[in-house]
Each structure stands twice: as C-alpha cells, then as structure tokens.
Amino acid sequence: MQKNAYFTGLTVPLLLLLPQLAITVVFFYWPASQAVWQSFLLQDAFGTSTEFVWFENYQALFSDPGYLKAFINTAIFSSFVCVLSLSIALLFAVMADRQIRGAEVYKTLLIWPYAVAPAVAGVLWLFMFDPSLGMLARGLSTMGIAWNPRLNGNDAMLLVILAATWKQISYNFLFFLAGLQSIPKSVIEAAVIDGARPMRRFWTIIFPLLSPTTFFLLVVNIVYVFFDTFGIIDTITGGGPSGATETLVYKVFSDGKGGSNLGGSAAQSVILLIMVIGMTAVQFRFIERKVNY
C-alpha cells in the first residue's frame, strides 16, 4: 500500500521549492560566490582598476601578523562566550526547573535580554563599564581595581566577552529549560529511589539526557559567537584597543570597509566560511555520535 502522497512529475515539487531556493540563491550562493571571485582580485585604492591576482590575497593574509592575532582573539573570545553562556544558562535552567512558584515571571524576565539588539546591548555594557561614566567601572575603581577597556586590551576583551555572554544566556536558557522539562519526571524519581544524590543525579541522569539540547546549542552558539557578535564588538570597542578585540568577522569588516582592501577582506570571509563548514561537519560527525539514547 502506498503510504505517502507524492508527485509524479518534477514541475510541481520544483514550483513548491522555488521560493526557498530563490532566497538561498540570492542571499547565500550568489554573495558567497561573489566573495570567492572577489578574493582573487586586487583593486587599486580608488577602484579604477582591477586585476586578477590568483592567491596573492591569501598569501598576504597569512603573512600578516594582525590576521594571526585575530585568529587567537577569536579562539579566546568564542571559547569563553560559549562555555560561559552555556554553563550559566544551564545553571539558571536547572534552578528555574526546580522552583514552582513565580516560575513564569522568572522565565519571562530571563528571556528579555534576547530581545535586545546586539548594538543596543553593546552600548548598554559600554556605558556601565565606561571608565569615566559607568557605574560599575566606578565601583571597580573604588575597590582599587584598575579598569580601562579603552586602553587595556585584556579589559576590553573581558568586556566584550561579558556582553556577548549576557546576550546569549537567555536563548540557551530557554532551550535548556525545555530540555529539562522534557525529561520524564518518573525517570528522575526512579533515580531518587535508586539513591542518587542531587549532584550525582545531575551528572549521571539529567546531563546525559540533555545532551541533544546541549549539542544543538553548541552549534548555534558557535555560529553566534563567530558572526552575530559583530554588533557588540563594534559598539563597545570597535575592535580596539589596537586590535585587541578584533575577531575574524570583525576584521573582514574593518579591512574591507575601513581599509578598503576588498580582495583581502573577501579572502578572509572565504576562510571564515570554510572554517565554519569544517567545524559544523566535525561537530556532526564526532560529537553527535556520542549524543545518543
């Protein structure tokens, strides 16, 4: 017996797929292929002449110490933001899952930061930690802690990490909470009767059962931290001081727009594209294999 209805010709399915395909082609494949093409070109500063230069842009990039620095910055920034936002969100979700009264209010309040635009979030944190205006910065200085993200690269990095983490916690929290609530209550009760104390219960039952959620969030967070943190970095530090918070995606922008090095910028975005494809493939192959039940 035939279970599913299906189309005999190709016309109808293609027609139905067309809007999705059109969007993907216009907004993804076309710009991506343009970037690849652009990365092989060299333009003069006024855009009057363009020359095909093969891999020269890439060669220049890999001999640029600034690019290596952007790599290191990205590694530091992304690992801190991912680890912090995932673990803090998980902690909040576990607490929200446990409490009963006022849980709705608590959840709603925690979701708000997600609705804040990255640039706005950046400005918010910029003001709070501004060495001369910010309340929190003043608090730090009265405690005798030297703080100046405008001059100190480490301070600047810490500030963007905090802002980017804060912004992402609510998203992760929502998914973790949903994940926790989908674990059957009786499984937890069985573990209680089996004599597992709360910490052991968490690590042996709850955390493994959450692993599909954790895996999904890991992928989403890496994409977030690579691309969507641009607004936060741009408003808080602008990549400074002296490139201390310049991540790969930020350098694509600053070299292309500020430095007018379109070819170099395009080469960077191609590398970024390859990296993200590679990382996602690795995640799906190796991490998802462990996510099983």
Place this chain on the structure above:
Amino acid sequence: MAQVTLINVKKIYPGGVEAVKGVSFDIPDGGFCVLVGPSGCGKSTLLRMVAGLETISAGEVSIGTRIVNEIGPADRDIAMVFQNYALYPHMSVYENMSYGLRNRGTPKDEIDARVKEAARILAIENLLERRPRQLSGGQRQRVAMGRAIVRKPQVFLFDEPLSNLDAKLRVQMRVEIKKLQRALGVTAIYVTHDQVEAMTLSDKLVVMNGGQVEQIGLPSEVYKKPASKFVATFIGSPPMNILPGTIDGPGIVALGDAILEARDLREDLAVQTPVEIGLRPEDVEIASEGQAGSLPFDVEFIEELGATQLFHGQLAGLPFVMQAATDVVAAQAGRIWITVDPDRVHVFDTVTGARLGHV
C-alpha cells in the same frame, strides 16, 4: 522484609485539596496489598507517600519498625516499578539494573552477581547489553522489575505497572509478578484501577474512593460481602446489578411486585424503608415459571462470551444483566424466570450506600 503500617495518613495539597483523607491499614511482612479504585481516588498519591515521593501531610507511615515520614526515598529501603517503566534511556539494561547499587557503593563483583541473578530470574540475560529503546514493552517491564529486585528492598511498590502492556502480556506478567513476590517473600504494595489485577494479585485488597478507604479485606471477602454500593459495583465484571427496593420484613426485601429473601440483611430496619438491592450477574440462576421466589426477567438480547453468555434485559422494568452457562438455551428475546441464592442478595442504604448487613 518488613511490615508496612499506615496510621491516619492524609495528603492535603496547597490550596486545600484533600487527596487522601485519613487512611489507616497495615500490611503484614511478605503480604501483597493492592490499592484499587477509579482514577483520582488517591491510590497513587498514597503509594507515592509510602515511597517518599510525596510529603505526608498528616499521619504516620512506618516500614518495619521505623517511622519513615521524615526519611528520604533513597533511605526507606523500597523499590518502585513505574507505569511507564522509567528506565534510564541512555544506559544499557545492565547499567539500569546496577545503577542503584553503584550509587550505594556496593562492591563491583557483588553488583555483577546480583544483576546476573536477577537477570536469570527474569529471563533477560541475553538483553543486558541492550538499550531500553531496543526492547519491547514486556522486556522493559522485566528490566524495571529487575532494577527493583537487585536492590533487595524491604518493600516493592508497583504503580500500575501493567497498564502499558497489551491484554495478553498483561495476564502473563500478572502471574509472573505474583510468583516473583511469593518466591522473594518481599512485602508489596500494588496500585491499579483494574479490578481483575486487584482480585488476582492481592492477599489484602484496599478499595479506595474519593481519598477514602471503602473496604479492606481478603479479595474473596470484598467480593462476597462488599461494604458499600461503590465496592459492589467496582469489584466484579460485569458489574453488580443495582435495583431500587424496599424492606418488607426481617430478612425480606420487595423488588417491585416480587419478594426476595436476603439472609445477610439487618433485622432492625422498618418496613417500607427504601433500599438498594444488589444482585451479581453470575449469582442469578434460571428457574421454572411459578417457582417460589422466582422473578420475571425479560431478555432483550444475548451476548456470547465464549465460556459464558450474558443476558441483557429488564427485571421489574429496570435494566438487568445475568450471566449464564453456554448450555443454557434461551430465546433471543422473551420472558424467563430467575432465582437468586438468599445468601447472595446484597442490600445497601439508599443515601449512604453502606451495606445493610450483619456486622
């Protein structure tokens, strides 16, 4: 091994809903107690209070010689089998069964010996490396029981463990649970809404309704002398026929124009008191017309059940069902005459539903 005692146990939820309204009974060491009742009668809540998964609002629960009100579920020395099995999906059968022992720091070789022994008893030795999702419903059920028995607890708690199985498997597992409990000699409390399970498994049957105990006793006692109209209609299949009648004298009730003798009826009731008369379908026998004490029964249709048949119709103008052997041949419709053993006529108070019988 231990006896379980409940003294005036209550569960009051925040907001004042009283789910269990003061229940007292005890289960002897090695006894098999079944809590039965319709959904929402508080039977599961009561079981969960014994397990320690719900707090006890008032009263006292003791296991063995200990009062366990303030003791956590892990330290009550109980094991529970859940309706949906509640197996750990990310662990193998072996890991599922050994989890409780590992949490308690039992030596590895002892864990191994106990798991293997339980697996042998339950005939799941070849499944130890599998994951729960690779098992059938019946196999999962066995693993859940295995997880309970490796711990060698003092009390087994079963929360509707068979309701997710198909009818055939349910009968088979029912027998196995009973055998296992006998063999291990562990006190058991079993919650179900299925009256067949309740009758067959228990040696102490507790019928609950609306948070209260309706009757406690041996299953045969509960069946033969239901303490209330609720119990009478809940236990037994097809359910007991309930017909309105009146007191007609000591040990005599009137049902329409007919007179019935009821040997268990109390003598102190005034004539003409309205009562409700209960007659089990299987207690009714076919008589010849005009036989003393016989009642006219207008059969409307017959249900063949294979081993028996059910006659549906009207007795004194009211819906009535009787069960008859298959060799009884009756016209598909028409009047027949029936009698009932006076020892098997149940009389209940119209208002309270209580049995009007000798104490």
